[in-house]
Amino acid sequence: KRAVAVIEKDGYPDSVYMNAAKIFQGIHTERSKDKMLVRYGNNSESPMPAFKDEHSRRVSYELAFSALKYQDLLEEILLDSGVYPCQSIPDELTCLLVVMLYDLQDRKFEARKIFDEEEPVEEVQEIGHYLYSCKTKLAAALARCRIKYDALSIEHFVPETIWKQEQRVSALPFCVWINTFKISLEDVISNLETKGLTKVESVSDFDHYTYAMDQHCHDVLVFPSSLKEELLNLDLFADCKLLLQ
Secondary structure, three states: OHHHHHHHHHOOOHHHHHHHHHHHHHHOOOOOHHHOOOOOOOOOOOOOOOOOOHHHHHHHHHHHHHHHHOHHHHHHHHHHHOOOOOOOOOHHHHHHHHHHHHHHHHOOOOOOOOOOOOOOOHHHHHHHHHHHHOHHHHHHHHHHHHHHOOOOOHHHHOOHHHHHHHHHHHHOOEEEEEOOOOOOHHHHHHHHHHOOOEEEOOHHHOOOOEEEEOOOOOOEEEEOHHHHHHHHOOHHHHOOOEEEO
């Protein structure tokens, strides 16, 4: 878990970008020909993504859907900065360009760390170097978009319907499984109590530092959404004694 956090902070392995681009190819918003300024080519016959593990699958889909959520903004940044079109980048790699641009701005245009165990992919390396070489132009284009639309951050570019859905989801309580192969329910409760959490009867009784037992599954605990980030940094999660549902 700790190693994964480092990878996500500094970027992803090349295979994740390639898989995210393949996913994005199938889900991106198609424009009518008279409004098509960014061309995505046709990769309909390309093979399905091959994921090396479940974590790779999850982050690939997260990256692809993040790019989809901000597709309009990312396209505007590419066009306004003059980074797109580029003769050396064929239309078939535009999806890779977009998902890597999303990740670059998400890292505040900082360089991506390359890991020794990573198998490099030529297309990812080329587009990564190209985007990073244009980071000043891209950052300036993003700043102009924020001024143009009076947006405090990139989150303000999300359509209102999606923003409201995300607000509702972020407010929902979340569940965790107790990995009984590694720890008992009693030890989990004792550990949580030492950190100031109090058990309540149901989610309707939630305050900030509270939790409840699931009514049907005795190895599942429910927590208020406000505790999610704090709890995920506990050793209980890093050691896989608690598993996020």
